[in-house]
Amino acid sequence: MYRKQSAATFAVVMVLVLTAFAADETTRKEFHFKVGHRASVSIINQYGPISVKPGPGKHVVVNAILHSNKVEIDQSKSGNRVSVFSHLLEGADAETGQVDYEVQVPADASVTLHSATGPLHVEKLHGDVILEGNTAVVDVRDLSAGHVHIKTLNGAVTLTNVSDGHVEITSVSGDVALNAVSGSLVHVNSSSGKIHYDGEFGEAGDYSLTSHSGDIEAIAPAYASIEVVARSVQGKVENDFPLQPEHTSFVARAGSAFAGTMGKAASSVKLLSFSGKIHLKKR
């Protein structure tokens, strides 16, 4: 009699414990996709980080950690296009709906990542990269030959060693840092976020760093070959370089606008802020 009661009690306790664990159970899942040349990979994950790195061969490997059973992963492959989608179930929130992704793709694949919270990380790819995050911190490094498009509301954006492509970044209030970034087109559009550029303004590119109230700091070497215009309507403008004057309709004003060329003026550089400070620094 006593043994039966103890067993029953133990069973009830075990059921309760297992139920509790099941409610918050994290799940690990892995998906493999065989793709061809220049595959397209899309990951949409409202809550949680996404990290993309190159992998061997022509495979897309997706490793996902689901933080609860209130989220499931929908995945599909159509030809050379792979889509992975975190499907939030009823009652999911930022914690229970979180999925952590680690993805390996062929280096020539184009990648599209959407996440509200992020962070988003991409490295060592040659294809196009499209990243969109509301508050997600974005970190991109060692890309070449692809187009990079990044949009955030207030997530900070950092690009390191990105070259030979187009770079277009739009962030309302996230700070943007570009380190060793060059290409035929590098455009940053910020509202209140700061913009920091440290590079060579190379490759005969079109560089445009513009903000509403965010400060802009551009650091370039003494041998930079640029045609530069800089203007702040209400902020202060500083320049460390001796610029050659050029014939232009742009009106220079001491302390608020300057224009000129350096070297052979291979690249065009625009530094424009409505009320932020602008400083073109010599490295």
Place this chain on the structure above:
Amino acid sequence: MTCEEFERVLQELGASHGIEQEAHLKSCSACSDLVSDLNAISQQARLLQASEEPSPWVWNSIELALRQDGLIHGSQRERASTFAPLLNWKLRWLVPLAAAFLVAFGVLMHERGTGQPPLSGTETARLQPGEAAMPSDDQQLLNTVGARMPSMRAAYETNLRSVNAYIRDAEQSAHSDPNDEVAQQYLMNAYEQRAMVYEMALDRSLP
């Protein structure tokens, strides 16, 4: 009698003037104007009723405004002690003047506080009075975001206000000089930002 001597004697004799002072007043227009002004202020000050005594809020506001403008520094006690030796002299002759001046200044500060021009784009966004100032389509957008992603609503609202401030400043700049290419670029960038915010908010790919 010099002007300095006259002012010193003026302090001692008050409204009554001796023969020497009268003679100086007739020959010195500066001292004559001073006495006229003091008499006028004194007459006006007598008309001030006790109920018109400014509330402590007025004095605090005046002090705050003067500190913000960098006209006064240090603590109130330091200021009081620094000027303590002068107060006795000023008390006698300039209390009515000071009262009239400070009342007028307080009224001016109060009006200035409601009609202050915008400082900069970002600060304009912060200073916009009342949450209801956002356009209706922005409100609808925020309601949509709130329904789909409640935790993101605040972020969208903050950023949308920042973008709207950008648009206001850019429009003003472009309007003041329609031929300014830089002003046009500001405007394009501002609208691009707004379009991006809308696009992100309404992105149906996110649940």
